Amino acid sequence: MSELIRCTNVCKDYVRGAESIRVLRNVDLSVAVGTIVALMGPSGSGKTTLLNLIGGLDAPTSGEIEVDGLRLDSVSARHLARWRVRSVGFVFQFYNLLPVLTAQGNVELPLLLTDLSRSERKRNAALALDIVGLGDRGRHKPGELSGGQQQRVAIARALVSDPRLLVCDEPTGDLDRQTADEILELLQTLHRDLGKTIVMVTHDPKAADHAMVTLHMDKGKLASQDDQAASALPSARTVA
């Protein structure tokens, strides 16, 4: 299976005042197309930082990150912004929908940056809402939807430009058990039916159960890997 994500010797430092804090230490990672990866670990272990780097939201201090053939560490912020539109979808713990827009408007938002016509944008957004089971809620604003429904809208927004990669930061962290399971089922369906590669940060062991591979992080390093295929950890962790 071909490789979608490759991180080589990635380090990330944050400067707080006079102090420089190393958050990621020499991370090597390879993720194949069509994999669901769960990143677990204690708070402050660097999970979200690694996710942000993979999603092109932040730049590494050193090392190389290649996603879908693009070296994210060597392109401009503007180029990276354009790349994010088509190549990666984001799902956050607190949904991060724009409260002034309807569900339809929120899902259409990334499409404003594409060449699609108004009617095409509308149609694609409606389709994405249908996929997540909210075809009839397009005119509702986030405040009129439950937490689970808002997260579905956020997933529809992540899907709408048909990216190969979905990065999810605690997608079930703000939901009750039943709703969380429904969201995890939905992510499974997207992976199974649409072939999406999903990298998910989670503290929820049940979420990790839905992953094909679970990577554990600790103190900025990949500490261990659980998967059905690998019995030993290679030097560069290759998943699926």
Next chain:
Amino acid sequence: MNLLSLLGANLLRKPTRTSLTFVSLAIAFLLFMLLQAISDAFSGGVSLAGMDRIVIDSRYSMTDNLPLSHVQQIRSLDDVEQVTHMNWFGGYYREPRNSFATYPVDPVSYFDIFDEQIISGETLSRFRNIRISAVASEALAAHYSWQPGDTIPIMQDIFPQENGSWSWQFELAGTFHYSGGQLLLINYEYFNEAVAGWGKDQVGWLVGRVADPPEVDAAIRKIDGLFENSSDPTRSTTEDEYRRRFASQLGDVGEISSMILMAVFFTIILLTGNTAAQAFAERVPELAVMKTLGFSDRAVAALVLAEAIALCVSGGIFGTGIALLLEPGLNANLGGMIGSFEMSGRSAAYALVLATLLGLVVGAYPAVSAMRLTIVDALRER
């Protein structure tokens, strides 16, 4: 959805706050248009009045009268082609709030000198021949629905009649075209005959037309020289200068207007700037999400700036529109007092430019902050 609807949705996020800011802006621009019109009214005559006209009044004070005999003496000068005279009559129609400019004039020489005020030959003839007649500007007659032949009672507070009455009555001979708003002209001959003794054979000021406009300074020197050693010396100036001097009696209207407007707009900048900064602070995570989705730093900054400009420009257009709607009524009521009270297209264009600049100023800080926003830091604050 498109970027415009996104902009609109953001503006309407807090309808009460947006409405209050919008109303503040509209009032500021309404004030801007009114003060511009007042300032233009005081300076407008400077550029519009005939360059060949001179005004002759008392050297001692604008409010001192001159003897009627000055008219004939000035007329005898070769340098002067025509002279007319006017008095400030004051008074009001029915109620004190119905006041407008009223001048006792000599009908023929007045309309000869002020040839931009158009009167029909028939009306002028009636005005001349009916001693108690008056003519009203079209705006004044329309305002009070006066018809030729109507009796116009004017209550006086300066000139009593010889019989002790303060109430004067005139017969409307007709109307004339005057772009300055409300104006009533009464026949001087009747006024002079009926006024109490101390007001007889007195004129407030004279207006003359020089024979050779380039030689206006020489004509002025000659006129003032004529009365140099009399008990009623004169001070002659061009009409432009006279208006300027008249306006300066009230202070520098242009400067006063500018200072008021500066204070208003300074307050508006603080108010609107604070609103924009507050709105930005509330939206930091949303702007970070937009950047996450692929909106560039510049696109997000442009959106924030466009919101500030849209609010300022819409408030400006609304305020300017209200001012333009009020203009005919204000012109009818104030025009006679201060000259032509008109809101020019130039003032409206200034207002639009000012509104855009205001939007740029108040939107600059939030826009730059939005541009500098880093996604990771902003989302962490969530």
